[in-house]
């Protein structure tokens with residue numbers, strides 16, 4: 111059964127990446143614990159709008175934890191306190207009456223702030239452009255059963271392919287590293303027979319672009335795995351490092 | 361004006377092959393001179409943009425999300441159909457064709473549906489080659505599951521995230537073309553108008569959602585792959601951004617809107633639980649493979665589900681439809697759930713839910729197997745409801761989900777406006793009055809990978825490249841001014857009611873009057889009420905902030921303003937269609953057993969509407985449907 115709670119929100123407000131931002135405090139009253147975190151923000155935004163104050167900008171779309179649009183740091187944790195859960199799937203029953211919540215955008219050099227909680231993640235797209243694909247054109251494909259894939263390889267590839275590209279890993283990392291994002295794509299494609307022909311150029315180009323975008327390096331603190339809403343394992347970073355080493359040896 | 365569907369002559373199974381042969385081609389060295397705008401990066405948009413770029417055309421790709429990878433297709437759960445017949449259970453192109461025609465309640469074009477079934481197998485090949493990690497058996501070969509409306513297992517899946525994996529495949533194909541400078545991406549850019557010059561689609565006007573800048577883009581052809589309008593109901597399973605803006609504004613520029621009243625209400629969604637709720641969450645219909653749907657036999661039974669003995673449960677779908685059981689098509693499953701709740705057999709706090717029970721499958725197959733099949737769905741259910749579906753039966757209720765209606769297109773997927781193509785959920789073409797599960801993904805990818813690339817070539821071969829100068833035509837400036845004026849008007853109202861409050865009011869009205877069941881009286885009420893809400897909207901809506909900024913309330917206001925116009929057409933179409941078919945159930949027209957009663961003699965046509973002006977009735981154009989291969993019959997799933 112749901113109940114109502116009162117919360118104090120300290121939300122980061124920033125007009126754009128050129129203007130400095132600051133926290134603003136709001137009282138969120140009568141929050142139904144069956145609401146999702148984003149529904150709570152909607153509720154606050156309705157209140158702000160009625161008071162003639164600018165609503166909080168935040169990215170969202172599917173609200174089912176799959177599109178990777180949403181995300182904010184809640185009390186120091188990307189996507190909030192619940193493991194393996196995006197902000198849109200985090201429900202208010204996990205918070206206590208009277209609690210104060212500090213809500214901030216992802217903070218990373220490679221993710222400039224657009225406005226309030228919305229950040230620019232096109233650096234991820236550019237890393238994908240560098241090599242995150244298999245170069246098969248429409249019409250070239252052989253019959254699907256021509257290349258059997260061992261179930262284990264398919265399952266491992268799927269584990270990695272689940273990444274939703276939200277950027278929580280980068281936000282969680284003390285170095286602002288994107289190694290979990292890049293590693294999971296390298297794993298997904300390099301583990302499959304279909305991805306083998308481009309496996310070396312893929313890892314080299316993606317890593318090169320990742321560095322170029324200003325993402326940091328991995329120093330094994332594993333914060334990324336803890337923050338990942340799909341609980342993607344850091345073993346994919348190790349796999350990427352292995353692939354990178356092998357590809358670098360002429 | 362008569363609508364020409366351009367269906368090729370000849371035997372059904374030869375139509376597409378001979379059409380491809382008869383199509384004109386564009387010489388590879390000339391393709392670079394043609395520019396194509398593709399609006400939308402879902403399965404349809406991304407697959408077509410990538411394929412057209414591979415062929416050598418210049419492609420400009422638009423979406424309103426911050427990345428092409430986040431289009432709504434990402435959320436599809438259950439799977440994608442194809443006629444591979446890998447399980448050796450009697451499937452074939454013909455059977456997939458027949459199931460889809462029948463599932464659509466005989467309101468779709470035979471030729472289109474046959475082509476869809478024909479290319480379905482190529483889609484699976486293409487996706488596997490792209491690295492889509494479909495579920496596999498221990499042998500290393502692909503696994504299949506079954507879906508509603510079929511007695512064969514023809515659905516390919518990637519856990520409960522099939523849409524995500526297919527979309528990532530198409531997105532990656534798109535990124536490969538971006539790397540080669542064949543595609544130029546415009547994320548966070550919303551199309552706000554179509555530019556038509558001398559009756560031909562020549563470009564679009566867009567707003568940059570970060571800066572607010574209004575800009576024009578010209579092209580030799582415009583492709584709309586902008587998805588469905590399910591959010592007209594406010595609460596739906598669609599992503600929050602889904603809207604009707606692109607297709608509606610094209611409609612106002614002359615494109616016909618077909619069968620808007622064909623909307624699909626999905627039977628298995630998490631029930632509504634509060635008025636702050638922002639969306640409804642789908643639980644994939646694939647769950648009906650392993651879950652049994654039931655309600656207590658006793659009226660208003662308040663016992664916990666596990667306390668209700670077997671003989672006091674009514675497995676109503678199995679009882680009424682023994683041949684298909686829990687796997688009847690969606691419209692039938694939804695209406696039956698509604699009927700149970702309307703007669704007070706519903707469960708949960710609100711009485712507006714039925715059980716979907718996995719208990720027997722768990723006992724038979726083990727928890728791990730169920731977890732492997734639906735793990736992420738069941739986790740999502742637990743997160744939202746706070747209940748454990750492995751222990752307690754899930755509660756489900758129907759919700760607005762998919763829209764079969766859309767812009768009218770011919771066999772070439774071109775609208776009545778030359779140069780304007782419409783693909784994916786945005787068009788009306790393949791699902792008739794009801795879509796079967798796992799067929800939307802199939803259609804989006806069929807359109808994008810295997811149909812449009814051919815028909816686009818045929819169109820472009822007949823026109824000269826427009827060149828860059830066309831952007832200076834006054835039609836572009838005029839459209840930009842209109843768009844800017846509308847935005848200024850929205851910001852200048854400065855009223856007291858928020859955009860969401862209006863959207864909720866409209867959604868509530870439509871759900872009650874034009875939802876799972878419709879009747880003349882209710883539809884007329886809705887048609888009276890909608891203009892009244894619209895008028896209030898323009899007098900009292902509150903949109904803060906400015907245009908030259910990232911302004912999400914302003915984005916929503918524009919979309920809701922369009923829903924407030926479009927919903928009138930939706931109800932108008934529903935009122936005019938005096939029969940029941942598929943997702944359109946008119947209470948006046950039902951069989952003695954309460955099944956949908958089609959009136960083939962009167963309504964076996966596509967209703968394509970032409971816009972006149974707001975507040976004035978649209979003009980109806982009929983495309984008669986001819987059934988040469990299938991026998992028009994009342995659907996029977998008993």
Ligand SMILES: Cc1cc2nc3c(=O)[nH]c(=O)nc-3n(C[C@H](O)[C@H](O)[C@H](O)COP(=O)(O)OP(=O)(O)OC[C@H]3O[C@@H](n4cnc5c(N)ncnc54)[C@H](O)[C@@H]3O)c2cc1C
Nearest residue numbers: 400401402403404424433438439551587784785798800801
């Ligand atoms: C929860 C859920 C589960 C589903 N599961 C299945 C399933 O298992 N199997 C199945 O076959 N089908 C399923 N469907 C249906 C299927 O997902 C959709 O019909 C399909 O993905 C639509 O694809 P699309 O490419 O036509 O459009 P979408 O994926 O909706 O993409 C629309 C694109 O258009 C863009 N756009 C829209 N308007 C504008 C504008 N004005 N300006 C610029 N860009 C714009 C958007 O940014 C987006 O990129 C499901 C649907 C839902 C809601």
Ligand code: FES
Nearest residue numbers: 171173178180198
């Ligand atoms: S809104 Fe899509 S993942 Fe949260």
